[in-house]
Amino acid sequence: MGISDLFDPESIAVIGASATPGKLGNDAMANAKEFDGPVYPVNPSGDGEVYGYEFVDSVADTDADLALCCVPAPATPGVIEDCAEAGVGAAVIFAGGFAEAGEEGQERQEQIRQTAEEHDLAVLGPNTAGHIIPHRNIYSSFVPGFDEIERGDVAVVAQSGGIGVTATFQLEREGYGISGMYGLGNRVNTDFADVIPMLDEDPQTKAIGLHIEGTTEIDAFEEVVADASTPIVALKSGNRMHDFVEAHTAAPNQSYERYEEILTDNGGVMADSVTELLDASRVLAKSPTPDGPNVGLVTAQAGPGIMMSDYLAERGATFPDLTAETRERLDDLLLGFTYDENPVDTGRPMPQFGEVIDAVARDDNVDIVSVYEIFEHSLGYPIEELEALAEEVDKPIVFTVAGPYEPLEPDRKRMEDLGIPTFDAPERGAFATSVLVDQGR
Structure with missing residues (x-):
């Protein structure tokens, strides 16, 4: 259970799956259907099939290792409870409306964190575009077109789902694939320090590109950067508009210089744009x-x-x-x-x-x-x-x-x-x- 189920699940549940085109639960199913193992569309209101998979009423009716949560923020804590009780090891929460959205959202996120901690459940997000691992046919995202991204040798770990999506499609347009894209979002319990070591051990990943707004786990971040043997490139944003950043991913206000010191002292590279992030990662990978x-x-x-x-x-x-x-x-x-x-x-x-x-x-x-x-x-x-x-x-x-x-x-x-x-x-x-x-x- 835990972080390994985010990287290498045997089965996937899409909670809030929908047969209606344009709905988030339908877009998530359109990507998840590329997975080689069982995929379970979970929706008690669902009838019949979606993309050839029969609806099930509850995640408890599945043996899923990874759950994609396509439900609104108020329903999410209950869904995470259901996942934990069903033995799900990892969950991706797409919805916003948590720590970045005031006291009520903070309480929701804390509920999720406590449940995840009690049950060893790795949570990517909330407030994320998800993650994809093309060489494992994992496309756990609602972003249309992600199921067509090819495999490559650069991984992108982005605090902003929008930056992760932008970087992924830029690599694809320019004729390169990606070894993985991971949108961290609010980082309820899956942060840079959790993802970097997994990528460092991944033979498909030859370089790691990071988009950083800020993390409370900066000491753990420094430790994993120092330990990594895979080249790391970082783009630090949110250096001026601190209120905007807090409303985006609830990231703390931290200086560019602190991250620059961590990266450059350990052989890493700082980039000033998404294009530089990708170009530096590509040249180091090759x-x-x-x-x-x-x-x-x-x-x-x-x-x-x-x-x-x-x-x-x-x-x-x-x-x-x-x-x-x-x-x-x-x-x-x-x-x-x-x-x-x-x-x-x-x-x-x-x-x-x-x-x-x-x-x-x-x-x-x-x-x-x-x-x-x-x-x-x-x-x-x-x-x-x-x-x-x-x-x-x-x-x-x-x-x-x-x-x-x-x-x-x-x-x-x-x-x-x-x-x-x-x-x-x-x-x-x-x-x-x-x-x-x-x-x-």
């Missing part, structure tokens, strides 16, 4: 840890290369001189009007571009390789050279691409499969590279 902060930057266009080198230099990257051997290789490859120092600029994509990348990547002075290239139909991307580098050189390679989506996508997917994270704008590629620079210090 890349080996660099030996140092020395960047070899290869560009096929000088303008983006200058922007990227400016950004990286401001954030502590170094651009070492290339070895004599590398310079000799580059002299044989490059035309006279190109820039053959470090950064190396080829002027435009060229048939030998992959060989230029190879030369810089194999340079003993280079710890991290960052590349910017515009797609050209006649050339594509240097997949063969990148494949050899991925096998033979244990260095992170970050690739930033520009070009039309459909012709570019097959090569981009192949690069991702090789462990080479790709980005679609100079500032995103530069930021991702700067995260590796920090790791290399």
